[in-house]
Every structure is written in C-alpha cells, then in structure tokens.
Amino acid sequence: MEKLKVAGGDLLKGTVSISGAKNSAVALIPATILAESPVTIEGLPNISDVNILGDLLEEIGGKVELKNNEMVVDPSSMISMPLPNGKVKKLRASYYLMGAMLGRFKKAVIGLPGGCHLGPRPIDQHIKGFEALGAQITNEQGAIYLRADELKGARIYLDVVSVGATINIMLAAVLAKGRTIIENAAKEPEIIDVATLLTSMGAKIKGAGTDVIRIDGVEKLHGCRHSIIPDRIEAGTYMIIGAAMGKEVMIDNVIPLHLESLIAKLREMGMHIETSNDQILIVGGQKELKAVDIKTLVYPGFPTDLQQPFTSFLTRATGTSVVTDTIYSARFKHIDELRRMGASIKVEGRSAIVSGPTKLQGAKVKASDLRAGAALVCAGLMADGITEITGLEHIDRGYSQLEEKLTGLGATIWREKLTEKEIEQLQNS
Numbered sequence: 001m002e003k004l005k006v007a008g009g010d011l012l013k014g015t016v017s018i019s020g021a022k023n024s025a026v027a028l029i030p031a032t033i034l035a036e037s038p039v040t041i042e043g044l045p046n047i048s049d050v051n052i053l054g055d056l057l058e059e060i061g062g063k064v065e066l067k068n069n070e071m072v073v074d075p076s077s078m079i080s081m082p083l084p085n086g087k088v089k090k091l092r093a094s095y096y097l098m099g100a101m102l103g104r105f106k107k108a109v110i111g112l113p114g115g116c117h118l119g120p121r122p123i124d125q126h127i128k129g130f131e132a133l134g135a136q137i138t139n140e141q142g143a144i145y146l147r148a149d150e151l152k153g154a155r156i157y158l159d160v161v162s163v164g165a166t167i168n169i170m171l172a173a174v175l176a177k178g179r180t181i182i183e184n185a186a187k188e189p190e191i192i193d194v195a196t197l198l199t200s201m202g203a204k205i206k207g208a209g210t211d212v213i214r215i216d217g218v219e220k221l222h223g224c225r226h227s228i229i230p231d232r233i234e235a236g237t238y239m240i241i242g243a244a245m246g247k248e249v250m251i252d253n254v255i256p257l258h259l260e261s262l263i264a265k266l267r268e269m270g271m272h273i274e275t276s277n278d279q280i281l282i283v284g285g286q287k288e289l290k291a292v293d294i295k296t297l298v299y300p301g302f303p304t305d306l307q308q309p310f311t312s313f314l315t316r317a318t319g320t321s322v323v324t325d326t327i328y329s330a331r332f333k334h335i336d337e338l339r340r341m342g343a344s345i346k347v348e349g350r351s352a353i354v355s356g357p358t359k360l361q362g363a364k365v366k367a368s369d370l371r372a373g374a375a376l377v378c379a380g381l382m383a384d385g386i387t388e389i390t391g392l393e394h395i396d397r398g399y400s401q402l403e404e405k406l407t408g409l410g411a412t413i414w415r416e417k418l419t420e421k422e423i424e425q426l427q428n429s
C-alpha cells in the first residue's frame, strides 16, 4: 500500500496532455462483447478500471491485448460465464457487462457493481429498460440474473436521467429485434462516444447526445477501430489545479465545448481563460478571486464529478460560496478532510458552504472516493507544507499518470510505501 505526498506551494507552469475518458473507456470495453470480430480501442487511460474490465473480458473467454494505451479485444470465443463476485465489485461500470452480455448471449449473471460511495446508487432504471426489452430479471444474493428468449425493441422513458441506464439500454438494444426508443436519455459526451463505437460496429443509432435516442436492431455487429474522446473530468481537474496554483497552464487534447460550465464558473470568479480547438489555457496570478455558487446538474450543467476538486479551490475565493450537489446525496466525504487542512466549510443537507479565503495547511488525509482524492491533491498543492494522502486505490481508478503529469507542471508530488504501522492505523480507522 502506498501514500501520495504533496509539498504545497509550487507555482505551476506548462502543458498537460489529457488522457482518454474513463467514463467512455469503461463502456467501450464491455461494448466489444457485442462484436463478432476484433475491436481496437485507442487512447485508453492508464487506470485500474480499464485493467479490471480487460481482466473481466478474459474471464468470459475473450482475448485481450493492452499495449501503449490501445486495447484489442477478440470477442469471438466469449461465453456467458457468470460473474457474481470478485472483480465486478471493484468498479461501478461492471454494470455494462449486463447490457452487453444480455445483448449478445441473451443471458448473464453479474454481481452488483462497486464504485464510489456517494449515497444510494440504484440501478432500477437499467433493470426497467432490460425488462422492457423482454428480459426476466432476478436479484439473488447480490447478483443480478438476466435472461431473455428474445430481445424486442421497446419505448423506454427513463424516470431519472441516468448515464449508466442510457448506455446499458443502448448496449442491450443494438442486437434486439426492431426499434428501441429511449426517452429522457442522458446527454453526456460519453454516450455519444459509445454510440459512435457501436455505429462503427454496424449498429443503427440516432440521437445520441439528445434526450431521445432511437436504435434499430441489427442481426450482427463486426469489429472496428475506435479512438476514445478526451476525459473532460480529468481535464477539468487540471483546470481547477491550474486555476488554484498555475502561472500559466495549458490543457492539451481536450474538447473545450465539454467544459463550458466549468469555464464559465472560473471566468465568473475572475480567472483569465483562453480556448482553441483542442486546448484550454488557464492564466493565473489573480490577487483576488470572487466566491461563487455552484449546483451540479446533468450535462451540460456543472458536473458532479468536478464538485469535489472545485470545493477545494473555493477555499481560495473571497466570500461565501455555496456548493450544491443535486445528483448525489452524500458526495461530501472530502469536506472533513479539507477541514483537517484548515478549510472553513459546513455541510447543510445537500449543500456545502465554503467561507474564504483560507490558507490550507498540509495534513494527513484519506481519500474516501475517486474525486475526493482529486480534491485532496488539489488542496495539497494549495497548502503550506506537506500533505499525505492515503486511499490511492480510489485515485488510481480514474487518473492516468497523476504524479508524472503534475511533476511535469512543476509540482512536488511523489508516492511512498506505507509502513506496517501506518497500514495498521489505516485499517483501524
């Protein structure tokens, strides 16, 4: 087990190149199950979620090669092996194995997913969609059993706008008979990316990226090559870090349109930001930054996945900022850790009220989930002294080469092995 150590206070300068999107990668990889010949996905991020999904595809008989951020999956010898336990619990996106295996084999047994603990994360809308397509579903001892004699297109209205349910229903519907219409669909860019891959495999999908998606089922799907979109949440994290500690930070390989809500908020605070085709420049050095309120919303609103690092940054702003998370009921586990570093933040229901500016102090803190980890890295870079962060298994789920990228910008950040005493303390905490 390891910890990250961050020596705060360095002013950052340079260019950081953004990796492929985690939330696309984790859907594109299961989508390969649906093809009859090899699929190549290029530009994957170097994160544990990608490695685990590769292992899971091998467990069901797939041939998987991952080299230089490129994964080649030969799905031809896959079988519908039950996956009730084990690695499926290590990430959220293992739920995509349900849609993809149901689509290809008409049966699947998949354990309930893991992922970040942010309050209840039901999958009732995924199940509702599969049932509408004709599947019979039971939940037995923490695993979902899915079976269908045949899948038939249906009209499905999502009661909750859900990224996972939208993609999962697309995966199950592309090989179903007839037309499926998903209404009140999520519109995140990752949904368009998955639809682009499926279309290259021969699927017929219209409307991805809008709230009505039409899928006309086809008989079979074939292999192809697909290049993943950049990770808007990783890019947003470096934008926030650049805003907090940057002299001039260039975010490279990014789609600025995907980050408009964050760009607008940073400008509202007084940051100078320039955008071009695939780059965003953050110019630091502002003496005073204005406090602002944020409310997380579905795309194109302010992303919940950036709420936590943004909260760290708001400790620098002058005045009172109110951060409201409308997507998750318990995405504030980072706040206690930020308080330990000297932040003045109180949580009231689904809002965190940040009073600033405060100079943070280095401390020993623990990442409770992926973006809490990003929030603590951001706070550590802003703080006086050294911050030690444990819980790196969460950060490694979603940030490719974090230390290398930050060191490249001039930050002082490194990993150290935990001592036996530290491991014991952590296990008892």
Ligand SMILES: CC(=O)N[C@H]1[C@@H](OP(=O)(O)OP(=O)(O)OC[C@H]2O[C@@H](n3ccc(=O)[nH]c3=O)[C@H](O)[C@@H]2O)O[C@H](CO)[C@@H](O)[C@@H]1O
Residues within 6 Å of the ligand: 023, 026, 092, 093, 120, 121, 122, 123, 124, 125, 126, 127, 160, 161, 162, 163, 164, 165, 186, 304, 305, 327, 328
């Ligand atoms: C692997 C992946 O892509 N993860 C992302 C995905 O998660 P995920 O796909 O799990 O998030 P959803 O969009 O499904 O969830 C949004 C909200 O809907 C609720 N809900 C969802 C499904 C359902 O069947 N019933 C239900 O009530 C959830 O509890 C949550 O409150 O989108 C989230 C919202 O942008 C992001 O934070 C996650 O990073």
Ligand SMILES: C=C(OP(=O)(O)O)C(=O)O
Residues within 6 Å of the ligand: 022, 091, 092, 093, 114, 115, 116, 305, 370, 371, 398
């Ligand atoms: C919540 C997240 O991930 P997951 O849905 O994979 O737990 C995230 O990426 O911030």
